[in-house]
Amino acid sequence: MKQIFPERSLVTVFEKPSMSTDNFSFVVAIVVLTSVSIVVASEPIVHQVNSTRQSAMTSVCVLLPDRLPEGGEPRLPVVYVLPVEAGHGTRWGDSLAEVQKHDLHNKHRVVCVFPTFSDLPWYADHPENTQLHQEAYLLQDVLPLVEKNHPVLKVREGRLLVGFSKSGWGAWSLLLRHPDVFDRAAAFDAPMMMDAPGKYGSGPIFGTVDNFRRYQISSLLEKRAVDLRKESSRLMLIGQGNFQPEHVQINDRLEYAKIPHTWIEGPVRDHSWNSDWLPEAFDWLTRVSP
Template sequence: MRMKKGGLMAVFLVLLLRVSAAKVDTLDVFSPAMNKNIKTVVAVPDHYDRSKKYPVVYLLHGYSGNYAGYAKMKGVMETADQYQMLLVCPDGGYGSWYWDSPVDPSFKYETFVAKELIAWVDKNYSTIPKASGRGITGLSMGGHGALYLAIKHSDVFGAAGSMSGGVDIRPFPNNWDIAKRLGRYAEFPERWEKNTVINMLYLIQPNTLKIMIDCGTEDFFYKVNENLHRELLLRNIPHDYITRPGAHNGDYWQNAIQYQLLFMHRFFTEPDPGKK
């Protein structure tokens, strides 16, 4: 049988893609704090070996998204193979902002992600069960959530990223169910001040958290990300900051997520010159 060179190359590429395809499962993870199962996508390298220990990146979706969002993005799940790490994508509820809500006891997503899910993943997979083996990132509401959880739980996460993140909630008192989770800003300003990322930087201890922020110049969150960047500079907190033309949409995040995952890979594999 004869085969044209182009056809042979096509077969080779198909085989290569099959070899490097991560194993992706959608699972139910029970949350004792909320007394319900939470849908969670977990991607592991295709040749996952329980005798090895793998780092884990937790990916948080945005306000109108869900656990399946990252699995639908081109090339994201495959990075589990490329970088030999696990990807965990929990459902964060509709407008949870990844807080333990003081208003609605059915929303305890900080407890779920930072405690219950971590324990479940470390129990059921062969992971590096410490901050140096865990990263967390997200987009929009999930960008806020990733930084919020990593800053509050620096013993759990060693690296945090944000794509188009709502890193200061105060300019948006009537948007995205924030008031449903914290109460109205006019009535409970202390909750808003305490639970917005830009006001939490004092909690970051030196050399405890690697940070990467990314936001497009046409994004409605661009200004608050610029403010966060300047505040980090003022406090001498090392971080990577990427900005480029782009809006608050899937096209931007499809590009941004690859930078985030590369950042996480480098955190896991390269020695930190800031630490002895």
């Protein structure tokens, strides 16, 4: 794995945003190159990031397919593989190893991005603690870094999301809050019907009930229903596991609201990155991507 450290070959500095992530726009990422490195396409690249929106240094691992665009070939879609743990935790499996095991980046010829977060990721911005701005960190630090340094599409159709459990929630909330930024979101075994902060370590991240409401999946679906009805399926739900009852409930709501979506109910799988659900998610994500 090739690592790019600030003190060695890449210094990445991000300006603090002056706008709310509710009205998202990219800020400029200032990248200072201090040396040039030759990178093998199949070798993961790790960017170290020092962001004002996180309480500690984080990293962004980028896995490129073996065959990169040449000449006039179009740039590649990106699948953002959203973590379910803080830092480099692997209690719930290893998403990078799983993608590599199934060779998903080459099978679908996509760039896979694995960001880390300093705190338990719920993909929300805390109302007071600016070092807990997880949504802004992803939108204003991670995306510009990837799109500046790698041959990827810089449009909605090229940005795809996948996660499970809390990061499955995060994948859906990011798409529903920023439908012009992300194209598709796939979630496995996620607590989609959570109606208050507190469970699964979410309390300290959301901070207040009012802030939680801004990210609540059921509320966001109501808000976006009219627009989502006009398009083909942009939301995928996979899994028969810990949150099966919540999957049934959110599926019922989607059907009642006539929102196109994709639901793969079975088989029963472990609550883990390593339970062989990622290939199905990638099949769906890339089938509807450019």
